[in-house]
Amino acid sequence: MAKIKNSEEDELTIALAELAFQKEEKEKLVAELIIVREELAFQKEEQGKRAEELGIANIELVFEDDEKGKRAAELIIANKELVFQNEEKEKRAAELGIANKELIFQNDEKEKRAAELSIANKELAFQNEEKEKRAAELIIANSELAFQNEEKEKRAAELIIANKELLAFTYVSSHDLQEPLRKIQTFVSIILENENDNLSDNGKYNFQRMQLAAGRMQQLIDDLLAFSRITTTELKFEKTDINTIIEEVKAELKDTILEKHATIEAIELCPANIIAFQFRQLMYNLISNALKFSNPDIPLHILIKSRIVKGSKLNNKKLSPDKEYCHITIKDNGIGFEPHFSERIFEVFQKLHNKEVYGGTGIGLAIVKKIVENHNGIIIATGELQKGATFDIYFPAN
């Protein structure tokens, strides 16, 4: 029985369990239903929200639609703009194309130039090198020149010293050599005066010859000094009145002029650019020369005149045709000379006469010639025996 009972019990338990289960199920269903209901309510709520949202979204859409319309309009404008810009760009592009071609052309040219330049550059580099070589050579040449210059300066300094020595020597000759000569002359003059009665005629003659010789030596020293002086002294040209010079020379020679009854006529003498003291010497020598070689039978007349003349009119190859020359003539009526001596009379120590008849050392006219040469001029002597002599001097007027 237990078993039956048990079974019954079991069945019951099961049924109970079944019932509990069903109940549970029902509760679950109810719960589920509640949930579903809740769910539905929620969904409904959600639908309402959605509808609301849709309404909003719709409004939104309408707005967006508006916006899109606006955008479209803007886009149309923008499009037009773009079309315009595009056109512009095309134009630019065309222009750029042209410019590009141009640039290409220019580039080509530049390349050509560059090639040329590179050649030129090479050339320059070569020239530069050459120049550097030259410069180096020049530096050497320069130092050579500097050395030569120094040497020349030394020479010049030596010359100045030598010149001073020469001057000192000439002074010594002038002063100291003449001193013993003067004394010889004075001693002889004392002997001739004091011992006149004690001397034989031959003795007197010898002393007179001695005096003459001493006198000639004195003259020779004087003349040589004058000659060297013309060569060594500085040349200073200045505008000078030749009339004044002639007056001075006349005053210097007035005793001889009186003695020879000479007249000196100076006409139309223009001022000239000369070395005054040399010119005075020149005039002195020429006038004293005329006085010395005067004709004893005719009173001496010396004519001195001058003119300015164009070189082209003088027809002398030693004179420049376009220069103006001062032409001075000194003409006398003395003993003259044979025409073939006209050059020789200007040489040093050349004399045409025996010194017993006409004294002198043969230096006077050499000095004259030298002075004329110092004035860049020429002197021409013309003469005829017993018919006087003429000296023509030409030197640049300026």
Add this chain to the structure above:
Amino acid sequence: MNLKQLNILLADDDTDDCYFFKEALNESPLSTQYTAVHDGEQLMQLLTNDTYTLPHVLFLDLNMPRKNGFECLSEMKRNEKLKALPVIIYSTSYHNKIAEMLYQNGANYYISKPSEISQLKKAVQQIITLIAQGRISQPTKEKFVLTTEKNNYQKLLWFNDFFAIPVAQKINKLP
């Protein structure tokens, strides 16, 4: 003023020139007492010696050792005691620039040593006559130089360059 004896002083270093001078004096009709000194220092010592009686005339060479004639002349002209002593230049060299200087410094006459004794006699005679007659004074410039050699023109030109101008400059610098 007529003097019995003329006291003459010569300052010259050259023996021959002293001899020539004495020779020139010898024939003078006037009685002369001649003394010679041979350089400028000697001359100035003698002249400034208080016991020394001054001569009637001094003949003065220019180119002398120790002190030259130019210096002696300017010293004398600055000295009250010696100022009035007649000074005759007796020199070899002649140049008109130097002559001018000496004239301005108060020298009375200038004798350029000639080469003829007769010319020297003439010049010396001329001076001592003037002294004896008390007529010595400075003449005009033209008569200042008593003897010049004939034909010494070129020499003078030369002298001008080398000697006269430096000397003239030197004289100008003297006080």
